[in-house]
Amino acid sequence: MAFVTSRLAPRRPAALAGDRQMRALALRMALVMALIVVMLLSLGWGAASGIDVPGALAAKAGIGTASLRDMAIVWDIRMPRMVTGALVGAALAVSGTVMQGLFRNPLADPGLVGVSAGAGFGAVAAIVLGGFLPVAIQAATGAALIPLAAFLGGWASTLVLYKIATRGGHTSVATMLLAGIALGALTGAVTGFIVYRASDDQLRDLTFWGMGSVAGATWAKLLAAGPIIVLTLISAPFLARALDALALGEPVANHLGVDVQRMKRLAILSVAASVGACVAITGGIGFVGIVVPHLLRLVQGPVHRLLLPNAAILGAIVVLLADMISRTVVAPAELPIGIVTAVLGGPFFLWILLKNRAILEM
Amino acid sequence: MLEAHSITVTYGSRRVLDRVDFTAKAGEMTAIVGPNGSGKTTLLKAITGEINAGGVTRLDGQNIAKMSSADLATRRAVLPQSGHVAFPFTVLELVRLGLTRGFATSATSGQDTLPHQALARVGLSGFEGRSVQELSGGERQRVQLARVLLQIWEPVLDDMPRWLFLDEPVSALDIGHQLVVMQIAHDFAQMGGGVVAVMHDLNLTAMFADRVTLLDQGRVQGVGTPKEVFTDAHLSACYGCTLRTNTPPPFGGPWILPQAASHHPNHIRASARAPHS
Numbered sequence: 001m002a003f004v005t006s007r008l009a010p011r012r013p014a015a016l017a018g019d020r021q022m023r024a025l026a027l028r029m030a031l032v033m034a035l036i037v038v039m040l041l042s043l044g045w046g047a048a049s050g051i052d053v054p055g056a057l058a059a060k061a062g063i064g065t066a067s068l069r070d071m072a073i074v075w076d077i078r079m080p081r082m083v084t085g086a087l088v089g090a091a092l093a094v095s096g097t098v099m100q101g102l103f104r105n106p107l108a109d110p111g112l113v114g115v116s117a118g119a120g121f122g123a124v125a126a127i128v129l130g131g132f133l134p135v136a137i138q139a140a141t142g143a144a145l146i147p148l149a150a151f152l153g154g155w156a157s158t159l160v161l162y163k164i165a166t167r168g169g170h171t172s173v174a175t176m177l178l179a180g181i182a183l184g185a186l187t188g189a190v191t192g193f194i195v196y197r198a199s200d201d202q203l204r205d206l207t208f209w210g211m212g213s214v215a216g217a218t219w220a221k222l223l224a225a226g227p228i229i230v231l232t233l234i235s236a237p238f239l240a241r242a243l244d245a246l247a248l249g250e251p252v253a254n255h256l257g258v259d260v261q262r263m264k265r266l267a268i269l270s271v272a273a274s275v276g277a278c279v280a281i282t283g284g285i286g287f288v289g290i291v292v293p294h295l296l297r298l299v300q301g302p303v304h305r306l307l308l309p310n311a312a313i314l315g316a317i318v319v320l321l322a323d324m325i326s327r328t329v330v331a332p333a334e335l336p337i338g339i340v341t342a343v344l345g346g347p348f349f350l351w352i353l354l355k356n357r358a359i360l361e362m
Numbered sequence: 363m364l365e366a367h368s369i370t371v372t373y374g375s376r377r378v379l380d381r382v383d384f385t386a387k388a389g390e391m392t393a394i395v396g397p398n399g400s401g402k403t404t405l406l407k408a409i410t411g412e413i414n415a416g417g418v419t420r421l422d423g424q425n426i427a428k429m430s431s432a433d434l435a436t437r438r439a440v441l442p443q444s445g446h447v448a449f450p451f452t453v454l455e456l457v458r459l460g461l462t463r464g465f466a467t468s469a470t471s472g473q474d475t476l477p478h479q480a481l482a483r484v485g486l487s488g489f490e491g492r493s494v495q496e497l498s499g500g501e502r503q504r505v506q507l508a509r510v511l512l513q514i515w516e517p518v519l520d521d522m523p524r525w526l527f528l529d530e531p532v533s534a535l536d537i538g539h540q541l542v543v544m545q546i547a548h549d550f551a552q553m554g555g556g557v558v559a560v561m562h563d564l565n566l567t568a569m570f571a572d573r574v575t576l577l578d579q580g581r582v583q584g585v586g587t588p589k590e591v592f593t594d595a596h597l598s599a600c601y602g603c604t605l606r607t608n609t610p611p612p613f614g615g616p617w618i619l620p621q622a623a624s625h626h627p628n629h630i631r632a633s634a635r636a637p638h639s
Contacts, residue, residue: 019454019490105447244461247448251412256513257435257463302449 024306029106031313035086038320042082045324048073064093076219076357084217085323086316091229091274093315094236096109096289097308101243102267103177106297109289110275113180114161115154119272119279120210121187127205128311144224151228151276157183158272162265167242212285212338214323216220225277232274233312239267240304246346247302266278285322285338287345293347363387363422364525364556366409371401371414371418380402381582382390386573388422388556391547393567393588396577397601401558403443403529405577409558410527422522424441434464438525439513441480442571443533445506447494451506454490460512477517480508485542499534507531507543517555521596526550528559535604544570568592568615576600593617 044053052066056074059066066074100108110116126149130138133145141148161183165176194207209216242263245253250260278285292315296307322340330333366384367480370377377402388393394402409414411426411434419426429437439460444625447456455476464560481487483502488496494505507528528547532540538561548570553559561567567574568588576584578600584591597605597618604621 002524020452106449153614164427241462243399245459247451248456248459249446249448251407252440252442252445253439253462254412254431255410255435255438259431302451303455330432 002143020301020303022305024300024303024310026312027296028313031310034040035317035320037312038317039082039350040083040321040322043074043078046073046078047291069335070303071288080222081214081217081323082218082320084222084281085214086224087222087233088278088285089288089315089317089319090233091315092234092288092313092319093292094308095271095274095278097293097304097311098236098239098243098267099289099292100244100273101239101304102264102271104247104249106294107290110175110271111286113176113283114157114184115180115275116273116279117184117187117191118200119155119276120155120284120312121148121191122151122276123209123280123283124150124191124194124206125149125153127209128194128202142220142224147221147225147228147277147280148199150280151273153187154276155269155272157187158268162268187352198213203211206218209283209290212283213326213334213336213339214282214319214353215334217281221281225281228277232270232277235266235270236308236312238304239263239270240308243304244302266338283336283338285319285341287341287349288318291345291349292318337347364409364419364558366405366417366419367452369405369419371404371408371413378580379408381417382577382580382582383410384575384582386556386558388525389551389554390572391551391557391559391570392575393561393565393571394575394577395557395564396583400577400600401580402577406440406527406529406560410438412440419457421525427635432463434589435513436519436524437514437522438527439510440527441510441531443508443529445502447502450493450495451487453481453489453494453497454478455490456494456505457508457512457587460519462508463513468617477508477512480512481505483511483546483597484508485503485539500536500539503531504539505532507546511546511550514555517550517553523554523556525556525558526556530560533562540566564597564618568617589616592618603622 040053040125043057044051046107051073052070053074055066056070057066059071060075095110096108099110100106103113123146126146130145130149139302153274160281161179162175162181181288196205198206242253242258242260245256245258246260246263248256253260253263293307296310296314300306319337319341322337322344325344326335326337326340329340364384364386366382366457369379369382369384371379381400382405384394384405394405396402397472402414407422409419409426411419411429411431415581426434446482451459454477456481460477478487478490481489484507486501486504486508489501489505492593494502498504510526510528516528524549531543531547535543544566545619547557551572559571561571568619571588574584574586574588574591575582576596582601583595592607597607603617606621607616607618609615610617
């Protein structure tokens with residue numbers, strides 16, 4: 001066949017031009033190593049000094065011995081806190097990435113469409129009103145009550161939102177965004193009312209919880225919320241191809257063979273579950289879900305198959321680092337981690353916008 | 363064979379398509395032409411399953427309403443009119459999206475080079491690393507065409523024709539690249555695939571299309587070869603201006619030239635309307 005050949009652009013020999021896969025994989029190796037370092041640092045970082053962290057780690061595996069104090073601090077305080085920080089960071093960054101792909105907007109975030117507000121409502125209701133539940137239920141749910149309530153709150157608000165925005169099998173992103181703002185304000189008001197009725201002790205809990213903190217992490221809380229987070233992290237890569245196709249619009253994604261409605265349902269469910277679980281154990285930690293995917297897209301591009309795993313790793317690193325800062329700046333007291341991520345993330349986000357205003361037009 | 367029967371689409375109280383019948387054969391290029399707002403794009407959306415329409419569309423005997431999007435994606439690809447891309451993909455990354463359902467070809471090797479071949483075909487070799495958002499409108503349209511071509515790279519698969527649906531594929535292109543793209547569509551049909559294209563340029567249509575469906579105000583006003591459909595009376599009535607068809611050498615097909623700068627008022631159009639053919 002003879003095609004009319006273009007006079008444009010000479011053939012470039014570079015076989016990998018336009019392929020950012022190698023860059024993304026190299027970045028992943030670097031991020032994994034950084035994560036390991038940060039995890040170990042996080043275990044060694046704290047108010048108590050003279051802790052033999054390697055000794056305590058080895059003792060658990062049956063190699064050598066460590067003092068009871070060291071074992072308790074490393075395994076019962078720092079380890080759950082480190083694992084929580086890493087899991088929550090990964091989940092927040094992945095949820096942000098999925099949400100941005102779903103809404104085809106790099107500025108979308110679970111906080112934006114009322115998922116976080118709904119989850120927050122669930123958690124606050126559980127903290128303040130949990131005592132009114134029958135004792136049997138309180139005993140049965142235990143530490144899982146708050147994560148469960150947060151998940152239900154996040155899921156319920158997402159479902160309501162989805163029902164409002166979906167007509168005739170088509171989900172309108174614009175309606176969903178606007179309805180999300182309205183719904184967020186509404187749940188915020190109800191949450192505010194409950195907080196208003198709370199006792200002084202509960203208020204203190206609520207305030208710290210609302211600013212976000214991994215300080216209260218325990219194995220029990222982690223056991224309740226962790227599996228949900230792990231499940232959503234594992235399922236996210238299955239959405240990758242569909243999210244890429246969705247960047248070209250719903251009709252094109254459909255033409256490319258994606259079952260768009262089914263994929264949207266899955267994405268919404270996964271975001272609601274993972275944000276609900278995060279909010280339950282650490283409260284509101286902002287900006288991770290927006291800044292992490294943003295940064296990575298600048299370096300490696302938007303292909304979700306490569307973006308999602310790297311977002312999970314960098315999200316974990318960011319939250320662990322923020323937690324270390326929150327433990328240091330006002331030592332021996334602690335700053336809520338939400339303040340740290342906001343102080344670092346806000347200006348950073350503005351800097352990205354000012355540096356590259358074109359992002360706003362995407 | 364693509365057979366659409368009695369396609370009806372209503373937006374609010376306005377009937378955009380009124381019991382339109384449309385057929386296209388594999389191995390041929392079928393063009394849909396007509397003035398702005400005549401329902402061309404709506405017809406294309408109806409027969410590709412993008413919008414719910416009254417009537418039935420069968421693609422090689424199968425009702426498309428009962429096919430999954432995954433099955434449809436291996437049988438046909440669709441090039442939309444405008445292609446907004448939400449994130450800064452590179453040209454290569456975007457073309458690879460044509461393989462969202464995997465490689466649906468009989469070839470077992472050389473598949474890594476197919477995206478590059480698709481880009482070469484639309485004249486964009488060397489553009490692999492450019493960001494899609496930095497391209498010109500015409501370049502972006504050709505990148506999208508490369509993606510669509512990659513999706514159904516072989517015009518015939520397992521003895522079944524595959525279908526290429528194009529909505530105004532040359533609207534943003536210079537005259538050289540208009541010919542490149544029309545030639546690609548023509549070759550696809552020559553190799554046994556089916557091509558359905560919404561077209562504005564009547565002369566390009568006359569040069570490349572095997573069959574034409576002329577739409578006006580949601581109804582079919584003519585079906586046949588370009589020579590049969592592109593008559594002075596027919597075209598002048600539908601487009602509301604005086605058009606004269608000629609047969610210039612060496613091409614030999616109809617060639618349409620406007621004869622006056624003025625546009626007919628509507629009441630003249632109505633009385634001058636050609637009968638259904």
